């Protein structure tokens with residue numbers, strides 16, 4: 032990556048800085064095998080796009096609730112899903128934000144694997160090597176099987192989450208994806224075993240910070256949505272330091288941006304249980 036590209040990417044208003052640095056630059060520099068960006072949520076106008084699609088389907092969703100006949104209901108759900116998929120294409124994939132992400136990926140020589148989680152939620156994986164794509168495809172396929180399994184044999188203790196994110200309850204799947212995203216083994220193992228045991232990872236990580244003597248090193252919080260096994264994990268810290276120094280070498284401003292981002296990551300982990308609480312009360316209130 033040349034300094035000119037890095038500088039222009041940092042100044043790109045249609046991509047969140049966090050996404051530019053963690054998801055584009057680190058993969059482009061060969062420091063991460065792969066990154067994951069959820070869309071539209073992680074696009075700058077993501078919230079507005081989500082709201083626009085929701086508003087468009089509100090009348091149909093309300094009518095759906097009134098349908099008693101099972102056959103009619105399944106047909107109506109199928110129509111809504113189809114409509115949502117084309118709304119996603121139009122609103123999200125047609126947006127300047129999405130186009131900016133796609134064109135920057137191309138400019139940096141990154142490959143894109145886009146996976147549909149739901150008709151209106153996709154994941155964009157950026158990667159460089161063919162082997163990474165193969166592993167991503169295997170994981171996507173397995174997630175599909177886990178979803179079928181969850182619908183067939185739901186686990187009452189897991190609630191609604193198991194249908195939307197069945198992989199979050201599968202240790203081996205989490206471990207493989209965590210490695211692909213460049214997280215240290217010890218942290219991935221802890222995350223996976225917590226999830227398997229039904230321990231709330233966000234609560235655990237926030238509590239660890241609360242109980243920590245002294246100030247944590249932000250380098251340990253090397254990427255957003257990453258939870259280190261402990262706030263003093265040496266492996267995570269070393270990796271964050273490596274990312275920081277390589278980015279600074281490539282362009283000092285990129286290093287500075289990363290430093291600000293990992294501080295935000297640390298603060299987000301501190302506040303994560305509250306953030307989730309606010310989110311849940313918002314969707315329940317809606």
Ligand SMILES: [Zn+2]
Pocket residue numbers: 215216217218219259260261264265266267
């Ligand atoms: Zn660790």
